[in-house]
Amino acid sequence: MSKAYVFPGQGAQFSGMGKDLYDNNADAKKLFDQANDILGxxxxxxxxxxxxxxxxxxxxxxxxVFLHSVINALVHPDFNPDMVAGHSLGEFSALVANGTLSFEDGLKLVHKRALAMQKACEINPSTMAAVLGLDDQIVEKICAEIENEIVVPANYNCPGQLVISGSNKGIEIACEKMKEAGAKRALPLPVGGAFHSPLMEPAKEELAKAIEETSFSEPKCPVYQNFTAQGAIDVAEIKENLISQLTAPVKWTQSVQQMVNDGADIFIESGPGKVLQGLVKKINRESEVAQLS
Incomplete structure (x- = not known):
């Protein structure tokens, strides 16, 4: 049976996350304590x-979210992936899980990414919105037709659920147009800015520098990356896709479909929440899903 492990992104967090692991597993406690030291x-x-x-x-x-996802996988006795993928931020968790990045380097990169994204949000006040019940092609077309504002598809989550990203004004206009086109809902999300859009360019430059200075190892299994929705094992390619990810859409629907085509029988989610299990089921009803616990 081919096991695909998937790792959630921002939005899965909840108060109390990881506490069970910390209290009941000595290895997990050690990693959490190490994380406090690394982050300061x-x-x-x-x-x-x-x-x-x-x-x-x-x-x-x-x-x-990274810490909960990664530590949960690393200390689990049965953790042995045939392929991995992560949603946005979750791609970093996936890269630690398959041995491409060390725990320490993964955490440092995630921390740098978070600070760089926060800074980019302050430079360009911007936002995201979820569009439900419209074909991807219609959403793409509406985004492309909005003039003088940046609005782009950001997260292809599952059929009929696409998140768009852009300037505050652009997103406002887009939401109206999506509703007119028959969207069930088009609602702005409570996020800090326009992730996975050209407005993240300042953060991308900072992250690229940090990635170039980090050592990457040969992965134990392919990582299906957001930027290409294809499995990668080549280190140079993985780095490049990781840098491109910040300003490009998360192709989650396409990644899951590709993993299924490549033989994934079960998708096991590691980390807070069950969001990805729900998305996998909407993308491919036949796939088995589970939580790593």
Missing amino acids: FEITKIMFSGTDEELKETKVTQPA
Whole structure:
């Protein structure tokens, strides 16, 4: 049976995440404590008992979701992936899980990515919106037709669920047009900015520099990357796709379809929440899903 392990992105966080692991597994505790040292602040405190507000800050959310996802996989006795993938931020978790990045380097990159994205959001106030019940092609067409504003498809989550990203004004116009075109819903999301759009260009430059300075190893199994929706094992290619990911759409629908085509029988989610299991089921009803616990 071919096992695909999948790792969630920003938005999966909740107060209390990872506490069970910390309390009941000595190896996990060691990694969480190491993470506090690397980050220079007690992220475990915010993860285990912080408010939703505190957890929602990009510089906290991204490392928090990464830590829960990765530590859960690394300390699990049955963790042995045939392929991995992660949604947006989750791609970094996937790369630690398949041995491409060390735990420490993965965390440092995620922390840098979070700070760079936060900074980019402050330079260009912007947002994202979820569009439900419209064909991808219609959403793409409407985005392309909006003049003088940046609006692009950002997350291909599953058929009939596409998140768009862009300037505040652009997203406002797009939401109206999506509703006129028959979308069930088109609603702005409570996010810090336009992730996976050209507005993240300043963050991309910063992240590219950090990625170039980090050592990557030969992976144990392919990672299906957001940028291409294809499995990659070549280190140079993985780096390039990881850099491109910040300003390009997350091709989650296409990635899952490709993994199914390549023989994935079961998709096992590691990390907070069950969002990806739900998306996998909507993309391919036949696929088996499970939580790594």
